[in-house]
Amino acid sequence: MAIKGAIVIDTERCKGCSVCVGACPNQVIALSKNVNGKGYNYAEATKDDCIGCASCAMVCPDGVITVYKAKL
């Protein structure tokens, strides 16, 4: 049985501060090359290794990360 996680980032509200990037134990998150409506390079998941630990959501000042976790 494996634990799998997934994150959903509200990219329009993300300010691209990068604090979540270093908080992830599996280096899942990076800032996008694209920008949102406010001109920020928003955060996005870049690989399949999320374990749903919510560390990223815990440090996000703008509370824009929603986290899911399931045992598969």
Add this chain to the structure above:
Amino acid sequence: MFNPDIIKPENLVYKRTNVLTDAVMHYCPGCGHGTIHRIIAEVIEEMGIQDKAICIAPVGCSVLAYNYFNVDSLGAAHGRAPAIASAIQRLHPNHHTFTYQGDGDLAAIGTGETIHACNRGENIVIIFVNNGIYGMTGGQMAPTTLLGMKTATTPYGRCVELNGYPLQITELLADLPGTYYVTRQSVQTPAAVRKAKKAIRQAFENQKNHKGTSFVEILSNCNSGWKKTPVEANKWMEENMMAKYVPGDIKVDGVKVR
């Protein structure tokens, strides 16, 4: 999108609390204020006290805190939040009045109100956000600015001869008999955020049990004022702020622990 198949309500482990409004916060990217707002709101949600919580907002960067907390709020004159909170909590003794104040508000213009509210042992929760600078007005020296730290008004760094010493107001308040719980936390890592949230919970629980003043200092970055990226600012905070403002409990259950 990765693992879209597990994005279902039954697998939800974390989402933004409804005790925060939908307003986009005006804080700079990476500023600790947003995180601190969020964990306070989460504690209010978890304790089921949304209809009893009353936020007293300060003057400073967090002057608009009442736009973000989905609870009754009141904006105090600069530094006077603990006085307002004292009155409101006395009139509503079973509510949860808390102040949210920065270092300029609490430790400069509001020093008198802070000390006397704590000395009276008012049954309030004080959340003190210490980033060592005046953020909103453009990065001037605050009472908590570190020695050697460059600000708009100390361009060569704070020096004792001209500017005096950084004020450790939290340690000072722990000496007053009215304070029941005094702690210093931070929010730069997931572990620190979880600990800070626990401390805030403890403060509100103390209030529920009418124990007197609970004072929670939270170290936070002001990356714009410090002229650093948010990630660099958090690191700088760990290396410099925490050497002077050492995190941890200072007074628990009315007894000093350090």
